[in-house]
Amino acid sequence: MPFTPFHFGPGAVIHAMAPKQVSFLAFCAANVMVDVEPLYFMITRHDRLHQFFHTYIGATLVALATLLLFLGCRAFARRFWLPNLFEWQGLQLKQVAFGAIIGTYSHIVFDSIMHMDITPFAPFSDINPLLRIVSLSTLHWICFGAGVVALFILVVRKLINDEITASR
Numbered sequence: 001m002p003f004t005p006f007h008f009g010p011g012a013v014i015h016a017m018a019p020k021q022v023s024f025l026a027f028c029a030a031n032v033m034v035d036v037e038p039l040y041f042m043i044t045r046h047d048r049l050h051q052f053f054h055t056y057i058g059a060t061l062v063a064l065a066t067l068l069l070f071l072g073c074r075a076f077a078r079r080f081w082l083p084n085l086f087e088w089q090g091l092q093l094k095q096v097a098f099g100a101i102i103g104t105y106s107h108i109v110f111d112s113i114m115h116m117d118i119t120p121f122a123p124f125s126d127i128n129p130l131l132r133i134v135s136l137s138t139l140h141w142i143c144f145g146a147g148v149v150a151l152f153i154l155v156v157r158k159l160i161n162d163e164i165t166a167s168r
Contacts, residue, residue: 006140007031007107009147014102016153023091026099030066034059034107050118054111057122059104066100067093113139 011027037058038049052058070091076082077089084090112120112130119126134142 004028004031004035006143007103007110009143009145009150010106010110011099011103012150013146013153015099016150016157021095021098022102023095023099025086025088025091026066026070026096027103029069030063030100030103031107033062033066034104048117050111050115052122054108054115054118055120055122056105056108059108060101063097063100063104066103067097070096110139110143 008028008031011022011024011031015022015024015027034053037051037053041049041051053062070088071093073082074089077084082089108118108120109130112118112128113133114136116128116131118128118131120128120130
Protein backbone atom coordinates (compact mmCIF):
# COMPACT_ATOMS: atom_id res chain seq x y z
CA MET A 1 0.00 0.00 0.00
CA PRO A 2 1.39 3.42 -0.85
CA PHE A 3 2.26 5.14 2.40
CA THR A 4 4.26 8.12 1.22
CA PRO A 5 4.56 9.93 4.59
CA PHE A 6 7.36 7.59 5.63
CA HIS A 7 9.37 9.08 2.76
CA PHE A 8 8.90 12.60 4.14
CA GLY A 9 11.25 12.14 7.13
CA PRO A 10 14.47 11.99 5.10
CA GLY A 11 13.24 14.88 2.94
CA ALA A 12 12.50 16.93 6.01
CA VAL A 13 15.99 16.43 7.41
CA ILE A 14 17.59 17.32 4.05
CA HIS A 15 15.45 20.45 3.86
CA ALA A 16 16.22 21.33 7.49
CA MET A 17 19.94 21.13 6.76
CA ALA A 18 19.71 23.08 3.48
CA PRO A 19 16.44 25.06 3.44
CA LYS A 20 17.59 27.57 0.85
CA GLN A 21 18.70 24.82 -1.54
CA VAL A 22 15.95 22.16 -1.25
CA SER A 23 12.20 22.67 -1.39
CA PHE A 24 10.44 20.32 1.01
CA LEU A 25 7.18 21.09 -0.78
CA ALA A 26 8.62 19.86 -4.11
CA PHE A 27 10.12 16.85 -2.32
CA CYS A 28 6.69 15.88 -0.96
CA ALA A 29 4.83 16.61 -4.21
CA ALA A 30 7.25 14.45 -6.21
CA ASN A 31 6.91 11.59 -3.70
CA VAL A 32 3.13 11.69 -3.90
CA MET A 33 3.26 11.77 -7.70
CA VAL A 34 5.46 8.65 -7.74
CA ASP A 35 3.01 6.82 -5.49
CA VAL A 36 0.04 7.53 -7.75
CA GLU A 37 1.31 4.60 -9.84
CA PRO A 38 0.90 1.84 -7.21
CA LEU A 39 -2.40 3.37 -6.14
CA TYR A 40 -3.65 3.07 -9.73
CA PHE A 41 -2.42 -0.51 -10.01
CA MET A 42 -4.05 -1.38 -6.67
CA ILE A 43 -7.38 0.02 -7.83
CA THR A 44 -7.13 -1.81 -11.16
CA ARG A 45 -6.05 -5.03 -9.38
CA HIS A 46 -2.67 -5.57 -11.03
CA ASP A 47 -0.27 -8.03 -9.46
CA ARG A 48 2.74 -5.77 -9.93
CA LEU A 49 2.18 -2.39 -8.26
CA HIS A 50 5.56 -0.70 -8.76
CA GLN A 51 6.28 -0.32 -12.45
CA PHE A 52 7.66 2.45 -14.70
CA PHE A 53 7.58 5.40 -12.30
CA HIS A 54 9.44 3.28 -9.74
CA THR A 55 12.51 3.14 -12.00
CA TYR A 56 15.19 5.82 -12.15
CA ILE A 57 14.06 6.75 -15.66
CA GLY A 58 10.45 7.07 -14.50
CA ALA A 59 11.53 8.98 -11.38
CA THR A 60 13.45 11.43 -13.55
CA LEU A 61 10.31 12.07 -15.59
CA VAL A 62 8.27 12.57 -12.41
CA ALA A 63 10.86 15.08 -11.14
CA LEU A 64 10.62 16.91 -14.46
CA ALA A 65 6.80 16.83 -14.28
CA THR A 66 6.97 18.28 -10.75
CA LEU A 67 9.15 21.12 -12.02
CA LEU A 68 6.83 21.79 -14.98
CA LEU A 69 3.79 21.70 -12.68
CA PHE A 70 5.47 24.26 -10.43
CA LEU A 71 6.26 26.53 -13.39
CA GLY A 72 2.71 26.20 -14.70
CA CYS A 73 1.19 27.00 -11.31
CA ARG A 74 3.51 29.97 -10.87
CA ALA A 75 2.56 31.35 -14.31
CA PHE A 76 -1.11 30.82 -13.47
CA ALA A 77 -0.65 32.57 -10.12
CA ARG A 78 0.75 35.66 -11.88
CA ARG A 79 -2.46 36.08 -13.84
CA PHE A 80 -5.00 34.77 -11.35
CA TRP A 81 -5.09 34.52 -7.61
CA LEU A 82 -3.75 31.32 -6.07
CA PRO A 83 -3.13 30.90 -2.35
CA ASN A 84 0.54 31.15 -1.46
CA LEU A 85 0.54 28.40 1.15
CA PHE A 86 4.00 27.68 2.53
CA GLU A 87 5.33 30.60 0.43
CA TRP A 88 5.55 28.31 -2.62
CA GLN A 89 5.39 31.23 -5.08
CA GLY A 90 8.70 32.54 -3.74
CA LEU A 91 10.60 29.30 -4.33
CA GLN A 92 13.47 29.40 -6.78
CA LEU A 93 13.57 26.97 -9.68
CA LYS A 94 16.77 25.44 -8.28
CA GLN A 95 15.09 24.68 -4.94
CA VAL A 96 12.16 23.01 -6.66
CA ALA A 97 14.42 21.01 -8.98
CA PHE A 98 16.60 19.76 -6.11
CA GLY A 99 13.56 18.92 -3.99
CA ALA A 100 11.89 17.01 -6.82
CA ILE A 101 15.03 15.11 -7.82
CA ILE A 102 15.95 14.18 -4.25
CA GLY A 103 12.31 13.27 -3.60
CA THR A 104 11.90 10.93 -6.54
CA TYR A 105 15.31 9.26 -6.33
CA SER A 106 15.11 8.71 -2.57
CA HIS A 107 11.64 7.28 -3.12
CA ILE A 108 13.07 4.71 -5.51
CA VAL A 109 15.89 3.86 -3.09
CA PHE A 110 13.56 3.33 -0.12
CA ASP A 111 10.95 1.42 -2.11
CA SER A 112 13.70 -0.72 -3.66
CA ILE A 113 14.65 -1.82 -0.16
CA MET A 114 11.14 -2.85 0.81
CA HIS A 115 9.21 -3.96 -2.32
CA MET A 116 10.01 -7.11 -4.25
CA ASP A 117 8.29 -5.96 -7.45
CA ILE A 118 10.61 -3.01 -8.14
CA THR A 119 13.20 -3.10 -10.89
CA PRO A 120 14.83 0.32 -10.41
CA PHE A 121 17.26 0.00 -13.31
CA ALA A 122 14.71 -1.18 -15.90
CA PRO A 123 14.80 -1.42 -18.86
CA PHE A 124 18.56 -2.03 -18.58
CA SER A 125 18.43 -4.56 -15.75
CA ASP A 126 15.84 -6.45 -13.70
CA ILE A 127 18.18 -6.62 -10.72
CA ASN A 128 17.25 -4.88 -7.48
CA PRO A 129 20.46 -4.83 -5.42
CA LEU A 130 18.87 -2.97 -2.48
CA LEU A 131 16.06 -5.43 -1.76
CA ARG A 132 16.07 -6.22 1.98
CA ILE A 133 19.48 -4.61 2.53
CA VAL A 134 17.95 -3.60 5.89
CA SER A 135 14.80 -4.89 7.55
CA LEU A 136 11.48 -3.18 6.94
CA SER A 137 11.23 -2.08 10.57
CA THR A 138 14.76 -0.63 10.45
CA LEU A 139 13.88 1.27 7.28
CA HIS A 140 10.73 2.68 8.89
CA TRP A 141 12.67 3.72 12.01
CA ILE A 142 15.31 5.42 9.85
CA CYS A 143 12.62 7.41 8.03
CA PHE A 144 10.79 8.25 11.27
CA GLY A 145 14.05 9.14 13.03
CA ALA A 146 15.02 11.44 10.17
CA GLY A 147 11.72 13.28 10.66
CA VAL A 148 12.42 13.65 14.39
CA VAL A 149 15.92 14.98 13.66
CA ALA A 150 14.40 17.45 11.18
CA LEU A 151 11.96 18.72 13.79
CA PHE A 152 14.79 19.12 16.29
CA ILE A 153 16.88 21.10 13.77
CA LEU A 154 13.93 23.33 12.87
CA VAL A 155 13.04 24.01 16.54
CA VAL A 156 16.65 24.83 17.43
CA ARG A 157 16.93 27.11 14.38
CA LYS A 158 13.69 28.89 15.37
CA LEU A 159 14.86 29.36 18.95
CA ILE A 160 18.21 30.76 17.79
CA ASN A 161 16.50 33.11 15.32
CA ASP A 162 14.05 34.29 18.00
CA GLU A 163 16.96 34.90 20.39
CA ILE A 164 18.85 36.91 17.77
CA THR A 165 15.72 38.93 16.95
CA ALA A 166 15.01 39.61 20.64
CA SER A 167 18.56 40.80 21.30
CA ARG A 168 18.42 43.48 18.59
